[in-house]
Structures are given as structure tokens and as C-alpha cells.
Amino acid sequence: KAGVTQTxxxxxxxxxxxxxxxxxxxxxxxxxxxxxxxxxxxxxxLFEYFSETQRNKGNFPGRFSGRQFSNxxxxxxxxxxxxxxxxxxxxxxxxxxxxxxxAFFGQGTRLTVV
Amino acid sequence: xxxxxxxPQSLIVQKGGISIINCAYENTAFDYFPxxxxxxxxxxxxxxxIRPDVSEKKEGRFTISxxxxxxxxxxxxxxxxPGDSATxxxxxxxGNTPLVFGKGTRLSVIA
Numbered sequence: 001k002a003g004v005t006q007t008x009x010x011x012x013x014x015x016x017x018x019x020x021x022x023x024x025x026x027x028x029x030x031x032x033x034x035x036x037x038x039x040x041x042x043x044x045x046l047f048e049y050f051s052e053t054q055r056n057k058g059n060f061p062g063r064f065s066g067r068q069f070s071n072x073x074x075x076x077x078x079x080x081x082x083x084x085x086x087x088x089x090x091x092x093x094x095x096x097x098x099x100x101x102x103a104f105f106g107q108g109t110r111l112t113v114v
Numbered sequence: 115x116x117x118x119x120x121x122p123q124s125l126i127v128q129k130g131g132i133s134i135i136n137c138a139y140e141n142t143a144f145d146y147f148p149x150x151x152x153x154x155x156x157x158x159x160x161x162x163x164i165r166p167d168v169s170e171k172k173e174g175r176f177t178i179s180x181x182x183x184x185x186x187x188x189x190x191x192x193x194x195x196p197g198d199s200a201t202x203x204x205x206x207x208x209g210n211t212p213l214v215f216g217k218g219t220r221l222s223v224i225a
Binding site for chain 2: 004006033035042043045048055056058090092097101102103104105106107108
């Protein structure tokens with residue numbers, strides 16, 4: 001069974017640009033959550049999607065957005081990139097809603113903003 | 115977001131020794147507590163998880179001890195090996211809330 005696939009693995013963008021990251025969950029999983037990982041802040045929750053609907057949102061500015069498609073694949077978008085957005089962006093998939101169920105992470109997308 | 119506090123930040127253990135990482139949570143509604151292991155350049159991998167209806171769960175060399183009254187739980191790695199060198203994260207959540215993670219513990223197992 002394939003794991004969680006995130007593309008691309010690495011990205012270098014310039015301040016002010018926008019970026020779209022993709023996540024394909026484990027087959028049959030309907031929930032996708034996104035996290036930002038930085039050395040200083042650790043793993044910070046961005047948002048959760050279940051059945052194409054955003055179910056939870058973390059404390060991030062509106063420049064961070066996402067969506068989920070009918071096949072459960074998810075994308076997140078960051079507009080007007082800032083240097084502080086440089087981080088590892090992780091996607092996790094779960095069979096059901098994330099509460100109390102096993103969440104499996106992808107390898108992440110390393111975003112560098114210059 | 116309710117916090118999960120994790121300690122220590124870093125840990126050095128001799129090969130064959132016991133590694134112990136501690137976490138404390140604030141939200142008494144949390145009912146699921148997983149531990150993740152992360153190697154450099156990889157995403158976190160689910161290691162072991164516990165629910166508050168049991169005080170201990172063991173899987174191979176990894177054991178979670180859970181103290182509901184103290185709102186604390188810990189990961190014990192028995193017979194630690196160099197291959198266990200990684201960063202470990204504890205987390206907690208409940209119902210339909212997202213996982214809240216501790217800041218991580220960098221474990222180094224030296225021969």
C-alpha cells in the first residue's frame with residue numbers, strides 16, 4: 001500500500017511569489033491535515049480537510065489556504081511569500097477525522113523563500 | 115491551542131541503555147496520545163500510541179507510560195540502539211481536534 005505522497009520535495013521561491021503544494025493521501029483515507037515544521041516552532045497545525053470540506057483551521061494568516069478534491073488529494077497554497085514561510089510542510093492522512101485516529105505523514109515539501 | 119510540553123530537548127544515551135522522554139498535556143479532553151519518530155529528511159512516522167483507559171502500552175522495545183491524574187505520559191526505549199537516534203515527538207488530541215505536538219526531543223544513542 002503506497003504511503004502519503006507529497007510533491008514537490010523541494011522548492012525555492014522568491015519573496016512575494018505564491019506556491020502550491022500537493023498531497024496524495026493513502027488510498028481509502030479521507031482526511032488530510034497540513035502542518036508547518038520549523039526548528040523554532042516545531043509542528044504547527046495549518047488545516048484539516050475531510051470530504052472536501054475544511055474541518056479545522058490553525059492560527060495562520062489568510063495567505064495560507066488549501067483545498068481537497070473528490071479523490072481526497074489535497075493542495076495547499078501560500079500567497080505573497082515571506083522569508084518566515086521557509087519551512088518543511090507536512091501532510092498527514094487519516095482514515096477518518098484526525099481526532100483519535102492514526103495519522104500518517106508524508107516526507108514533506110521543503111520550501112525555501114529567498 | 116492547548117500545549118503539550120515535552121522534555122528533555124535533547125538526550126544522549128549509551129547503547130543498550132534506557133531512553134526516557136516525558137510529556138505533559140493541559141487539555142483534559144485529550145483522549146489519544148501518539149508518539150512519532152522522525153529521521154533527518156523524512157516525515158514523522160507513527161511509533162506507538164495510547165488512550166487514557168490504560169496506564170501502559172508496550173510494543174517491542176518501546177513502552178508508553180500514562181498517568182491520567184498527573185496529565186503526563188512518557189516514552190521509554192529499552193536497549194537503545196544507534197539506529198534509534200532520531201527526533202521524537204509526543205502529541206495529543208480528542209474528538210475532531212487536530213493533533214497538538216510537543217517541541218520534540220533529539221535522541222542520540224552512542225556506542
